[in-house]
Amino acid sequence: MENTNSPVWFITGCSTGFGKELVKLVLQKGWxxxxxxxxxxxxxxxxxxxxxxxxxxxxxxxxxxxxxSAVAKAQEKFGKIDVLVxxxxxxxxxxxxxxxxxxxxxxxxxxxxxLVNVTQAVLPGMREKRKGHVINFSSIGGLVGFAATGFYHAxxxxxxxxxESLSKEVGPLGIKVLLIEPGPFRTDWAGRSTSRTETxxxxxxxxxxxxxxxxxxxxxxxxxxxxxxxxxIIEAVESNSPQLxxxxxxxxxDLALQKVDSLKENFTAWKDLSLGADYPEAEx
Numbered sequence: 001m002e003n004t005n006s007p008v009w010f011i012t013g014c015s016t017g018f019g020k021e022l023v024k025l026v027l028q029k030g031w032x033x034x035x036x037x038x039x040x041x042x043x044x045x046x047x048x049x050x051x052x053x054x055x056x057x058x059x060x061x062x063x064x065x066x067x068x069s070a071v072a073k074a075q076e077k078f079g080k081i082d083v084l085v086x087x088x089x090x091x092x093x094x095x096x097x098x099x100x101x102x103x104x105x106x107x108x109x110x111x112x113x114x115l116v117n118v119t120q121a122v123l124p125g126m127r128e129k130r131k132g133h134v135i136n137f138s139s140i141g142g143l144v145g146f147a148a149t150g151f152y153h154a155x156x157x158x159x160x161x162x163x164e165s166l167s168k169e170v171g172p173l174g175i176k177v178l179l180i181e182p183g184p185f186r187t188d189w190a191g192r193s194t195s196r197t198e199t200x201x202x203x204x205x206x207x208x209x210x211x212x213x214x215x216x217x218x219x220x221x222x223x224x225x226x227x228x229x230x231x232x233i234i235e236a237v238e239s240n241s242p243q244l245x246x247x248x249x250x251x252x253x254d255l256a257l258q259k260v261d262s263l264k265e266n267f268t269a270w271k272d273l274s275l276g277a278d279y280p281e282a283e284x
Contacts, residue, residue, distance in 0.1 A: 013088030061114030183252030185224030
């Protein structure tokens with residue numbers, strides 16, 4: 001076991017995007033990183049020159065046995081996991097009506113159940129030490145839904161709800177939870193990391209078809225900088241005033257505030273209907 005007091009970050013989905021950039025920053029800071037990916041050939045270079053502080057492991061988050069093995073090996077080498085980053089995930093473009101069940105279920109297996117698998121495996125060690133940080137990658141799409149990515153939103157809305165509950169359960173045990181909600185960033189989310197079902201129904205061309213086209217054409221041109229985003233994540237983890245959510249990027253920030261306003265408008269518009277659903281006070 002390595003003899004170190006430096007924090008240990010266990011990061012999933014390190015072959016591209018946020019996972020890859022986060023590994024680089026963690027190692028540059030002199031911290032320890034458990035670098036995981038389904039294909040380790042895609043991430044071995046990240047550990048070059050950091051043999052003592054980096055551990056490269058194969059990890060398919062949907063494989064529970066592999067998850068347990070990876071967590072055990074990380075703890076064997078470093079003695080602990082201080083920060084878990086559930087980053088592995090991908091998008092899926094389709095209309096709701098045309099969504100293919102196998103692709104829908106596969107996305108939930110990775111984006112939601114995979115996150116659950118890794119979190120459940122890491123929590124016992126954090127509980128024992130009464131310390132830790134669980135970082136769950138959601139998305140602005142975990143707060144706001146758009147055409148063409150409804151099933152992706154469903155996975156991220158699920159991550160949001162799970163994380164809120166988790167924060168209430170583990171907060172008293174010294175473990176913090178952080179939801180990351182990025183807008184469009186120059187990662188591979190809309191490229192290789194995205195599955196799609198071609199829209200054939202003409203009625204959806206103006207909504208689903210247009211969104212698909214816009215998203216795919218914009219890949220590589222997004223305003224979000226993954227390196228700056230990862231620097232913000234590290235700063236949030238080190239903050240003395242932790243919050244549950246970290247929105248990344250101006251577009252995401254603006255959309256989130258618009259969502260808050262629309263919710264308030266919706267709730268207020270039907271306030272009388274809402275309150276009228278209770279028994280009258282005299283009968284309560």
